[in-house]
Amino acid sequence: MSEVDMAVIKPEMMKSYIWLQTADGSIQQVEQEVAMFCPMICHEVIQKGMGSSKNYAISLPQRVNPAMLSLILDYCRFHQVPGRSNKERKSFDEKFIRMDTKRLCELTSAADSLQLKPLVDLTSRALARIIEGKSPEEIREIFHLPDDLTEEEKLEPLKNTTDDPRIRLLNRLYAKKRKELKERQKLKNIEVEEERVDDRSVDDLLSFINGDNGDSKGIKNSKSKKKNRRRKDQQKNTSANEAIKNHNKEPNGLNQVCCSAEVGQTVRAGVGATSNLHDVEDDIFDNKNELDDGDIDDEIDPALKEKIDREVEDFARRLNSDWPERMQEILSFGHERKPVHFSLNGNGSLRRYANSEQR
Amino acid sequence: MRNRKAINTNNEDITNILPEECISYILSLTSPADVCRSKLVSPVFRSAADSDTIWGKFLPSDCYDIISNASSSSSSKLLTSSMSKTQLYFHLCKNPIIIDNGTMSFGLDKATGKKCYMLGARRLSISWANTPRYWRWKRVPESRFSEVAELKEVWWLDVKGTIETKILSPNTTYVAYLVYKFSSSRYGFEKKPVDLHVELGESDAGRTFRIFLDPSANIPQFSREREDGWMEVKLGEFFNEHGDDGKATCSLREVDNYTPKKGLIIEGIDIRPKDSR
Numbered sequence A: 001m002s003e004v005d006m007a008v009i010k011p012e013m014m015k016s017y018i019w020l021q022t023a024d025g026s027i028q029q030v031e032q033e034v035a036m037f038c039p040m041i042c043h044e045v046i047q048k049g050m051g052s053s054k055n056y057a058i059s060l061p062q063r064v065n066p067a068m069l070s071l072i073l074d075y076c077r078f079h080q081v082p083g084r085s086n087k088e089r090k091s092f093d094e095k096f097i098r099m100d101t102k103r104l105c106e107l108t109s110a111a112d113s114l115q116l117k118p119l120v121d122l123t124s125r126a127l128a129r130i131i132e133g134k135s136p137e138e139i140r141e142i143f144h145l146p147d148d149l150t151e152e153e154k155l156e157p158l159k160n161t162t163d164d165p166r167i168r169l170l171n172r173l174y175a176k177k178r179k180e181l182k183e184r185q186k187l188k189n190i191e192v193e194e195e196r197v198d199d200r201s202v203d204d205l206l207s208f209i210n211g212d213n214g215d216s217k218g219i220k221n222s223k224s225k226k227k228n229r230r231r232k233d234q235q236k237n238t239s240a241n242e243a244i245k246n247h248n249k250e251p252n253g254l255n256q257v258c259c260s261a262e263v264g265q266t267v268r269a270g271v272g273a274t275s276n277l278h279d280v281e282d283d284i285f286d287n288k289n290e291l292d293d294g295d296i297d298d299e300i301d302p303a304l305k306e307k308i309d310r311e312v313e314d315f316a317r318r319l320n321s322d323w324p325e326r327m328q329e330i331l332s333f334g335h336e337r338k339p340v341h342f343s344l345n346g347n348g349s350l351r352r353y354a355n356s357e358q359r
Numbered sequence B: 001m002r003n004r005k006a007i008n009t010n011n012e013d014i015t016n017i018l019p020e021e022c023i024s025y026i027l028s029l030t031s032p033a034d035v036c037r038s039k040l041v042s043p044v045f046r047s048a049a050d051s052d053t054i055w056g057k058f059l060p061s062d063c064y065d066i067i068s069n070a071s072s073s074s075s076s077k078l079l080t081s082s083m084s085k086t087q088l089y090f091h092l093c094k095n096p097i098i099i100d101n102g103t104m105s106f107g108l109d110k111a112t113g114k115k116c117y118m119l120g121a122r123r124l125s126i127s128w129a130n131t132p133r134y135w136r137w138k139r140v141p142e143s144r145f146s147e148v149a150e151l152k153e154v155w156w157l158d159v160k161g162t163i164e165t166k167i168l169s170p171n172t173t174y175v176a177y178l179v180y181k182f183s184s185s186r187y188g189f190e191k192k193p194v195d196l197h198v199e200l201g202e203s204d205a206g207r208t209f210r211i212f213l214d215p216s217a218n219i220p221q222f223s224r225e226r227e228d229g230w231m232e233v234k235l236g237e238f239f240n241e242h243g244d245d246g247k248a249t250c251s252l253r254e255v256d257n258y259t260p261k262k263g264l265i266i267e268g269i270d271i272r273p274k275d276s277r
Helices: A003-013 A039-048 A066-079 A086-096 A101-113 A117-131 A136-142 A151-158 A165-194 A199-214 A217-246 A251-263 A271-285 A302-318 A323-332 B020-028 B032-038 B043-048 B052-058 B063-068 B076-081 B085-094
Strands: A017-021 A027-031 A341-344 A350-353 B097-099 B104-108 B115-120 B135-138 B148-151 B157-164 B172-187 B194-200 B207-211 B231-240 B247-254 B262-273
Touching: A017 A039, A027 A066, A066 A086, A066 A101, A066 A117, A101 A117, A101 B020, A117 B020, A136 B032, B020 B032, B020 B043, B020 B052, B032 B043, B032 B052, B052 B085, B076 B085, B085 B104, B115 B157, B157 B262, B172 B247, B207 B231, B231 B247, B247 B262
Parallel strands: B194 B231
Antiparallel strands: A017 A027, A341 A350, B097 B104, B104 B115, B115 B262, B135 B148, B148 B262, B157 B247, B172 B231, B172 B262, B194 B207, B194 B247
8 A cells, every 4th residue: 555545544543643754854654642742743733734644744853863763752652651650651761761871862862852851851860860970081981072171261160169179279378368468457457446445454554564674563563453353353253153053054044143143142152163263363374472552663764765665655556455365475474574575466466576676 | 942953963972962951951960069070071061061050950949038038238139139040159159148137147068059057156145245244246357247256254155056957958967167266365275175066956965075176285176277267166967857857056165164264256156068168
């Protein structure tokens, strides 16, 4: 029978066929329900009335060669049957995609041009699994790609990868530079803030500096004042903490006791706690005996005094408002009789010079 | 999808077989790390890897909701609304945005696209933090938050932060870090170790580690320097499955009452996926 006759006998055979033509010119007929599974073919048939006979065969996109068409039709033939279970379909799919990488790519491309999304997903996922975790070199090997990125192009995407140690080092250097700049800015801001510093603290500081260059009595004087004040406050704090320790260590409880301590209710403190505190303080201040409050000595010759005044001004200017801590550090150097010069490093720590040169 | 003409079907090169759109789709089924690596494969891959369909997929589904809740003072809100999905992804990886009234920051882990949060110091429960003689709040330029907490002196050091697991990415192991630095007057942390603790939900006892935050020589150092100049120490980790475990609680404590501590500056607690940078 000729092919034309076949078309006429169609109703008796209870089967319709769609005519498809691939780019190489060959034409074949495919069961209607199988072909219609592809949205692109479906569109051609319904919207344009194509595919009903050999002369009106649907031209398939160039990406669909006969081999690929055959594969796609196998896929459609299986899946268009409604009665299959999910397990069956999955099992079919797994076997179906077992092919070499190149065919997998061709199949993806062909399925894409026919708009057959389930097959595109299946093949794409398979390719994704192949790509995952591989280095660029390995990927090039698998897909037979030449290494044709320019050096510049290779560097640019590196900004987005986290692996390259060179770029990481560069970033770290940039971060350091930024940090330095910020610190410098911070120091500038501190100098501005200095004007608003409490007078009393600057005076104390000046007197301390003067005292230091005379004898160490000055140190102990101002320190001891602070020490006494601190001791009282810390007693309060310790009592509060002691009380908490005896009850539950709930943060809520802590806050409540804190409030009451501030209001002024004293809680009986363990003697042990207080004496521990004193020991600790002694360690910090490094000088235990002199507690007398006295006047600060001022017996320095004028030339030296001028020099000291300059240094004091410089020092005061650089100091931030956190001077009690600074004092501590100074005091730990306080053994020496000769004048020592201090200045602040960029990060706020003190630096001492043995000679009399200004920074 | 449009029909695309293959350039040269005889070539072995798959990029002549597959149109760029297909390559982009395939890449979107891998991971952010894989896509970044694939940029080094070939020019076509490089071009395919920059597609919004890929990075849009890697963004968390509630990403735009989170951004819309960003502090109105942050300029990043304006910036992010004009970005493509690709740009937004990389922006969030490098520049966490400040959300929730300036108390928290939100960003993405570049290799996986999972959510990262930092709880600012103001959001933490720090005992005595509102008593000026013990703690001080100050602005520093190198912090992403408007304020950091500086310890002047305290005996009871108790710093705690909590985060709702429902805002985290599912099926992820998260690690919590305390982000801090020491001022020059630090004291006490070389004498006494601190307790680091993380627990998940109501019923989890969690785990506690005890380490020296400021170890002397010969004692192991558990802290390390971050890229933004701060230090961080790991408080612990937890696994978030579906986000229905309630809150994760992370804390640092030293409460023996015999050692005063000074000079700790806290920026916050950073919570990010394990093995992220």
